[in-house]
Amino acid sequence: MDLRWSEEDLAFRDEVRAFLDERLTPDLRRAGSLMTSVYADHDASMRWQAILHERGWAAPAWPVEHGGCDWSVAQHYLFTRESVLAGAPPLSPMGISQVAHVLVEFGTPEQKAYFLPRILSGEIFFCQGYSEPESGSDLASLSMTAEDDGDHLVCSGSKIWTTHAHEANWMFCLVRTSRTGRKQQGITFLLIDMTSPGIEVRPLVMTSGEVVQNQEFFDRVRVPKTNVIGRIDDGWTVAKYLLEFERGGVAAAPGLQVMAEQVARAASTQPGADGRPLIDSPVFADRLADARIRIDVLEVLEFRVLSTVAAGGNPGTASSMLKILATELSQTLTELLLEAAGPRGRAYQPHATSPGGAVSEFAPPADGYVGGEAWQAVAPLRYLNDRAGSIYAGSNEIQRNIIAKAALGL
Structure with a gap:
């Protein structure tokens, strides 16, 4: 390499x-x-x-x-x-980085002609309808039904943890069209117009106070069969293909390097328990150095995947490895940033940040006052949101099982 x-x-x-x-x-x-x-x-x-x-x-x-x-x-x-x-x-990755690749691979000429230009321009904005209240990591156990009714599928059920469903005008969705055979069979990949009658979107307030995710309820929503991607009952094949794109690319290290530099700058100006800059604390400095070393390791792994892909290969289990390392490193850095923020990092000041969604039930001060600097306001919110990093896009426990089985033969 x-x-x-x-x-x-x-x-x-x-x-x-x-x-x-x-x-x-x-x-x-x-x-x-x-x-x-x-x-x-x-x-x-x-x-x-x-x-x-x-x-x-x-x-x-x-x-x-x-x-x-x-x-x-x-x-x-x-x-x-x-x-x-x-x-x-x-x-947003849902349209450009995820469902678009599915359309290119499995879509009909008519589907490609309609959706791809509109995804590119932003006219169509997708959300992902995968998880359900009783189906998360075990996605194949999903139960939202889609009954055959001539030229339409009639959908009933619920999806949850759906990012930006309140902003989206389309959803790509997995629905249950048959209960015969293995649970991975009888699943269909479907595109649903979010303006269709019978859809209710309820916001979910996260621990950070932001509304980014939602739960949706479908009450006999009629969807044309022309919106099926691939074949009816063979949506698991399509979903597995999409997961190759959901688990991320090979450029997580740069963002983590930026965050590590931010932590170092913050710790250089914020006092520790002994009054000296926090960066002078051996314990804190060691933790930050360890994170930076692991980021360097992650970057080398990304370069290896880059080299493999450039040679026409498939990253295979490396995508699971990158997902684990990137999300756990991000969690480590947000912990360090919150520690560096000190007492002012405990204040709830979302008006000083740029959240990914509306902030519920919060009225900023009339004069816009912010205690401390903007990064100190970001620290607690980023810390809270990053706790989900080891769960979304396939929990890290599942990713470790994939590595153990496919790479180590365990």
Whole structure:
């Protein structure tokens, strides 16, 4: 594996940096730097998507014929890395990074022609209908039904923990169309118009006070069979394909490096229990150094996956390994950031941050007063939200089981 960037790669990196310097406005940078979870402010994210779409860079990983970029694997990595380092707000992954790939692989020509351009422009905004109140990590046990009624499927049931369902106008959903055979059989991958009669969206208030996730109730919602992706009863095949994209790419390390630098700067100015800067505490310094070492290890693993993909290979269980390392490192860093924030990190000040959703039942002070600095307001919210990192996109326990079985033969 050659870790050196080519001259072409470096020229592309400089092109990306120039674009980000020109088009990434201060308010968009603020939205990216003061995020309280993995999701950016919705309006900022959509504005940034419009700018990227104008440049032709909104969905670089798509096939070129559908609006993607003819970039090398290294260039894809560099674009993601530079965007993170510049503080760009991330785009919602549900449409561009997830269901779009399913449409390209399994969709009919009519489905591709309708959905892909509208996902790219932001006209269609997707949410993901997977988890149910009784089906989380064991997703194949889902029970939301879709009864055959001629040209339609009639859907009844509930989905939960659905990110941005209150913002989305479409949902990609797994429904139960048959109960014969194994539980993985009889599942269908379906696109549902969220304006359809019979759908109720109820917000879920997270521990941070934000409304990002929701529960949805479907009461005999009629969905045309033309919205089925793949074949009826074979949705598990489609869902497994999508999971390859849900568990993330190979550029988590840059964001973690930025967070580690933020922790180091904060700890250099905040006093510890003995009155000296917290960074001078051997215990704190050792924990931060350990996290930085593990981030370096993560980056090398990302480069290895990058090299494998560039050679036409499949990352296999490495995607599970990257997911575990990235989410657990993020949790470690948010713990350190909260410790560095000190007493002012205990104050609930979401008005000083850029949350990924509306903040429920909170009235900011009339004068906009903030105790401490903005990062101190971010620290507790990011800490609370990051507790879910080891659960979403496939719990880390499940990922370890995958590695044990597929890589270690246990």
